[in-house]
Amino acid sequence: MAFEAQSLSVIASGKTLLQNISFRIPGGSFVAIIGPNGAGKTTLMKSMVGLETFTGSFSVNGKSSLGLLKDKKSISFSYTPQNFSIPIGMSLVEYVMLGRTSRSNWFFGETQRDYDAVNNALKKLKLLPKSKELVTNLSGGEMQRATLARALAQEANFLLLDEPTASLDFARTIDFLELIDLLRRQLNLTVFLSTHDINSIIRFADYALVLKKGKNLHSGQLKGILNKDFLSDLYETQLDSLQDKNGNPIFHAKSHNKYIDSIP
Template sequence: MIRVEGLGVTLGGSEILTGVDLTVSAGEWVTVIGPNGAGKSTLLRAVGGRLAHRGSISLNGTHVSALSRRELARTVAVVAQTPVVPPGMTVIDYVLLGRTPHISPLGRESARDLAVVDGVLDRLDLAPFVGRLLATLSGGERQRVFLARALAQEAPVLLLDEPTSALDIGHQQDVLDLVDDLRRDRDLTVLATMHDLSVAGEYADRLVLVAGGRVVATGPPAEVLTEELLTTQYRARVKVLKGAHGPIVVPVRS
């Protein structure tokens, strides 16, 4: 479970988030949406223990500031928009980094660690790339590698910051279906950010609309993805259609 109470974040002298309250239950998928600059990525970075903040953030009942780096890595896995990639690293070595929290400081990967990584690589269609350098992959291929490392951590909380931004529609579906399957199988708690509102509504149990650093709406996709709210908060002309799982948001030309 993720619990955020009265979250405030200031960066470079600017107030990015103010008074944000958010709860994500175990096994729930919540996606944060909002216009550019709303504070979505900042919210995920704070929840992941990567930003100084005001207010309270707890993961599975423990305040994030009370967790050691190793404990934090065992609790929460993060897929950032632009992860730092060490130069000269191969796909297999990068994904194996996800097992680091489970390996003793002087130990090495066990058979189970290798099996977990092999399974994730297969599910994400990455097995043919294991010996390739990350620098030689396309943006979409690297995006899947970043997700593979996070899933290899087997943490109960998964934070996804625009996880499908570089993927074609087929791999978008593959990645999100995999996350959804793992969430159900492992009772995984998922907190994501997405720009594609239709995709967000298709997969999330709840949406949280953030604008100006504050939560302005929260609820099931059908209650948040309304023409009135989207027109007001995004200053966009849209048509919202009823879909099989969630609303479909279509931009409309003037």
């Protein structure tokens, strides 16, 4: 499903968090939302969901939308905040079943269809053997897959993931991004993923929304735009870059700690 934002602005407590953001994303894209801390990445995702009050407009497949939540009857989406909860005493299967809350029957509870959806999601993410375990006992990587399983159980068209790889190690980060990319292609999902890990996301995402201080610096194809000069400007630092054997750039920041000089 294609997603479009026009002149999106968010002002909270007199502070402009997002200013006049417009973009158009074709359905089935993998969109990286990048920008320095405080750029407005989380605010953008929350606005898309409908968790923030905003001005401007959205449209999904050409149809006007007030945020994905308002259209939850026709559009299915999954939003995972950066600091998602890991509820005490809840088994993995219950956690994934929560994704069916708005679909299951209010009076009779979960039907066989709900159980099938959860079962398939757990199987797809290779979590079925852990289905009875408490989510508090899962590793960081398993928990991230559990959030994806919940999204699949929701039969989501859109995945919105706020810095999902922030707490994952090198290997788990690549595994997770690969998994999302695979699911996106298999299920034709449109994925919005915010991250600071430019070196990893550059290998998977095809679109980029680049934010800085609430403004949109770029929205469109990712290829070519994420170069050394652009990123140095974006993060206000000096970057160097190398290339891996596939030709993907690898960026690293030079030391520039502006606070060190001022420490006596």
